[in-house]
Amino acid sequence: MEFMTSIPLFGSIANAAFIICGALIGLALRRKLPGKILELPVQGMAIFVISLGLSMSIHTEHPLIVIASIAAGSVIGELLDIEGKLERGCAALECRIGDSAKGFSSGFIAASLIYCTGSMAVLGSFEEGLGGYPSLLLAKGLIDGLTSIAIAASLGFGVIFASIPVFLYQGALTLAAGWIQPFMSQPAIIEMSATGGLMLVGIGINLLGLMKIRVMNMLPSLVIAVILVQLFI
Numbered sequence: 001m002e003f004m005t006s007i008p009l010f011g012s013i014a015n016a017a018f019i020i021c022g023a024l025i026g027l028a029l030r031r032k033l034p035g036k037i038l039e040l041p042v043q044g045m046a047i048f049v050i051s052l053g054l055s056m057s058i059h060t061e062h063p064l065i066v067i068a069s070i071a072a073g074s075v076i077g078e079l080l081d082i083e084g085k086l087e088r089g090c091a092a093l094e095c096r097i098g099d100s101a102k103g104f105s106s107g108f109i110a111a112s113l114i115y116c117t118g119s120m121a122v123l124g125s126f127e128e129g130l131g132g133y134p135s136l137l138l139a140k141g142l143i144d145g146l147t148s149i150a151i152a153a154s155l156g157f158g159v160i161f162a163s164i165p166v167f168l169y170q171g172a173l174t175l176a177a178g179w180i181q182p183f184m185s186q187p188a189i190i191e192m193s194a195t196g197g198l199m200l201v202g203i204g205i206n207l208l209g210l211m212k213i214r215v216m217n218m219l220p221s222l223v224i225a226v227i228l229v230q231l232f233i
Helices: 002-006 010-032 035-057 063-080 082-097 104-116 119-129 135-155 163-175 177-183 186-208 220-232
Strands: none
Touching (some): 010 104, 010 119, 010 135, 010 163, 035 104, 035 135, 063 082, 063 186, 063 220, 104 135, 104 163, 104 186, 119 135, 119 163, 119 177, 119 186, 163 177, 186 220
16 A cells, blocks of 8 residues: 555545546436436435535534635635636537537536535645545545546536546645645634535535526635634634
């Protein structure tokens, strides 16, 4: 097992590989099932995402920090138009690839947020970055791989590309672990995870078609949650 600690970013690489493998299995299942049959699994996935988000958000110990983070982060995200730029990029890719990439943005956005907003991504990256065995990231990779089967079967091609932000996010945390860890106290991780949980609830609402919430524009909220904890907790 020593080779796992000798290969740089092994945990993040393995996590991304699990996602790709699971997504390929999910896409194979998607091709064999009629579109009408997939409608209920999509709704089921939406309910799962909402329940996952709620389970993350209820662990907050400082609700005002979560509220302030979501509010301030949403304003910043709207000004930067993060989701608009991403959707335009996804639309351009759909035009290039054709029908095989239909619905690319919904799968990509949902999967990316599900994989990146939890505490395991942060703690696992720190574990590996500080010289430890990447056990948390390997466990997370297995969970993400199994989850990607269901998400890809429901939402399609974009799930494969969610492996890219997962690798970049976790890889960056791993490489910068020594510098970032002092700022990522346990309260900071809890409040960041709770803030991310509310974003997942928004993703679930979008998947159900109840309303359109520009969840990607809330991304700055995750950083703001950490800053507010450092300032006031």
